Amino acid sequence: MSRLIQAFNRREAEQNCLSLLQLCNTFSKLKQIHSHLLKSGLHNNPLVLTKFSTTCSELNNIDYATSFVFCKEADTHLYDTFLFNAIIRAYAQTNHTKQNAIFCYNLMLRYSIKPNKFTYPFLLKASAGMLGLNLGKQIHGAVVKYGFDSDLYVQNTTVHMYCCCVGGIEFARNVFDEMPKSSAVSWSAMIGGYVRLGRSTEAVDLFRKMQFDGVRPDEITMVSVLSACADLGALELGKWVQRYIDKEGIPRSEELCNALIDMFAKCGDIDEAIKVFRNMNEKTIVSWTSVIVGLAMHGRGKEAVDFFDEMRRVGMKPDGVAFIGMLTACSHAGLVEQGCRYFDLMVNEFSIVPKIEHYGCMVDMFSRAGHLSKALEFVKEMPIEPNPVIWRSLIYGCRSHGELELSESISKRLIGDEPMHGSNYVLLSNVYAKMSKYEKKTKIRNVMDKKGIKKVPGCTMIELNNEIYEFVAGDKSHDQYEDIYRMVDEMGRAIKKAGFVATTSDVLLDIDEEDKEDTLNKHSEKLAIAFALLNSPPRTMIRIVKNLRVCTDCHAATKFISKVYEREIVVRDRNRFHHFRDGSCSCKDFW
């Protein structure tokens, strides 16, 4: 090696050194090269220095390069834009080193090294990951000041950066709207930004505008659009997107297939999701996990277990997310023993350190199944501090299994920790309602009113004839609302005749029985179902999406509706799917 570097002339030595670095694939080799650099004096070469830094970064050890480049003895005359770009890029790539990227940028300015148009995408990427809107604005300001804001690459990264900052989406949209020219990348960045914020309707609208503007989407754009469909539960739209992808010859990348699987699973067509999965040539852990999570959401725990076993047979190694899927599957299907086995398997065989989410799944599983003391014991033995999500699953379990005192003591604590979080009050008040403690329930309600705490309003979406409709409780904003309410009344009479008795205990308000029933009848899911009965052909399936958990009364009523009106009704709630058919639900009343 030393002979190679000490070649006849400096130029040749430089070239040799660059190719050595190019081929270097281990850190020990790199150290060897480093010592030869120092001996031969080649460390005083800007090209070599930059390549050295890039190689360090590729071997995940950028700190090694910087400690050398920026040491006290270093020759600062060697610093140039390329060198800084390489280092900033390396730091921007890794989540926990992003602030170093900004630090190096400041250092660069201090040495009067001019940033160029390549510097800013790295910096914008770094500030995107740090979520600081002010920092993002500063970098954007510098971009404008140096005149790099006319560059398409820089513009796209700026849009992405603002999308990633809390409260930055409108800034992103401003930059996006001002762009004289755009590419699929610009649109994907903006659409992806809306999707990440859960503003899926806007994402879909923007996709439509993209087509109107004649910009050809690529497979990355389609991944975000599918993600929006999944979020909305818009199956028809999702199917249309799938046809569009085929028609336009957009390549089906792994990620695109994964997004298709996820879309079908979240839109209620798990069998189609499995079909996409089976047709994939190369399945990744994400593909497997998406199917497992999908099966879990549909309460098909046994099949999820089969899938997991198949995955292991073909040699795919499960990761922490796959185990979350499995634990959720067990939880939703009441497979407590299986769930415990998977938890042990994860820890002991796969050496995965459980995160709070894994513990959350376990607590949820125990408390749903009514093993409340087991759940509490588990919480006590957890090596990490339980979070409010965990306490809330305990209360949910308390409600289903009549544990009044336990839920009161947990709620007290939760309300102390998060006094403005509405669901902490709603959960407790639901426990009271379930046990007919109406005075206590009213008291909670009054506390909420006094503190100005709002319950998240229930909202149900339904897709019909290429249109997405939204309903909230007592909604009168729809053109057809008179017909809808008439239909709700008719539904109420029909199911009563068939033997349905309203379960009024979930209603928050303390009013007399008849009024309670009236309030129940205005629940958003009932409005959506009535709307669907009015506007879709007889015997066709009805699919609705609810933002909260479905309430006991609506669940019971929907069973009767499915029988009386001969309709299969698929409800996606915040947690899972319910398939209602001929008077019963796929969740077997376990949710």
Added chain:
DNA sequence: GTAGGGTTAG
């Protein structure tokens, strides 16, 4: 010699 957007859970 350097650059941009994406998928699984909670």
